[in-house]
Amino acid sequence: MGIGTIVKSIVALIFLAVIAGGIYYISNMQASLAVLEMNNKQLEDGIKKQQELIEQQKADIQDVQKKNGELAQQNDKQRKDVENLSSKFHKKDIGQLATEKPELMERLVNRGTENALRCLELASGAPLNEKEKNAKTPTEANRECPALINPSYSSSN
Amino acid sequence: MNARHLLILLTLPLISGCFSFGFKKPEPIEIKTKAEERVRLNLAEPAPLTGRELKWVLITRENADKVFKELEEKGVDVVLFGLTDQGYEQLALTMAELRNYIATQRSIIIKYKEYYEPKKPEANLTK
Numbered sequence: 001m002g003i004g005t006i007v008k009s010i011v012a013l014i015f016l017a018v019i020a021g022g023i024y025y026i027s028n029m030q031a032s033l034a035v036l037e038m039n040n041k042q043l044e045d046g047i048k049k050q051q052e053l054i055e056q057q058k059a060d061i062q063d064v065q066k067k068n069g070e071l072a073q074q075n076d077k078q079r080k081d082v083e084n085l086s087s088k089f090h091k092k093d094i095g096q097l098a099t100e101k102p103e104l105m106e107r108l109v110n111r112g113t114e115n116a117l118r119c120l121e122l123a124s125g126a127p128l129n130e131k132e133k134n135a136k137t138p139t140e141a142n143r144e145c146p147a148l149i150n151p152s153y154s155s156s157n
Numbered sequence: 158m159n160a161r162h163l164l165i166l167l168t169l170p171l172i173s174g175c176f177s178f179g180f181k182k183p184e185p186i187e188i189k190t191k192a193e194e195r196v197r198l199n200l201a202e203p204a205p206l207t208g209r210e211l212k213w214v215l216i217t218r219e220n221a222d223k224v225f226k227e228l229e230e231k232g233v234d235v236v237l238f239g240l241t242d243q244g245y246e247q248l249a250l251t252m253a254e255l256r257n258y259i260a261t262q263r264s265i266i267i268k269y270k271e272y273y274e275p276k277k278p279e280a281n282l283t284k
Contacts, residue, residue: 007163010163011162011163011166014163014166014167015166018166028182031182032182032183035182035183035184035185036183038185039183039185039186042186042187042188043186045188046188049190060272063272064272067268067271067272070264070268071261071264071265071268074260074261074264075257075261078257078260078261079257081253081257082250082253082254082257085249085250085253086250089246089249089250093242094242094245094246095241095242095243098215098217098242099217102215102216102217102219102220103215105215106213106214106215109213109215109245110212110213112249113211113212113213114208114211116249116252116253116256117208117209117211118208119253119256120206120208120252120255120256120259121205121206121207121208122205122260123206123256123257123259123260123263124203124205124206124259124263125202125203125205125263126205126206126207127205144253145253145256148256148260
């Protein structure tokens, strides 16, 4: 066996090793690719879930803003009810009226008290009665707290 | 073929990236998410107030005797708890503010409940 034959055998072995290594590498790469594809899908799903979460948070923020707005509107209406009552007292001297016409004033005060007590019931969650449900004006329903009787009323009416 | 060719052949796997000894296979990742809903508070709402009947009696110098006589005739204690007109105004305004406070607190509780415990169509488990 000459030196040339030995070198050729070595080269042939190297070639075989390179080809075997290549096959191993490609098959290994395919497996890795499959894993990476799976990982990619998992990450895409994760991103999708994150996006859904962001959308949900945006909707939550809008909901919070809406609820805050509604509450502020309700507070505003209720504050106007108190201001209206206060201005009623300022417009008329109820002490003088009571001195001049005690019976009339007694009726007015008792009616106002009845309305005010009904307002307390409504404020604590009592359902509206038929008269209050069907009332078209705040006067028909309850002069003391139109904002509680029907939220669409404006006390300034 | 000489030693130069052999060297080229040996370095070929290195530059082609096929030299994968120590190559680490990527591990599959796993994302686990588990959402657990908090137990609902489900506090019962307090029953609404029921206003008790309340009658005011107005007394002036002129009608005082008549009013006290009527009290005697009704068989109740002949005594009245009084307020001046200004006192009455203050009481009426305080009551109105108290009413608004109750209404606002109730609204806040309802809105919290709507936000944190929204109604579900299938959530009606109680019969």
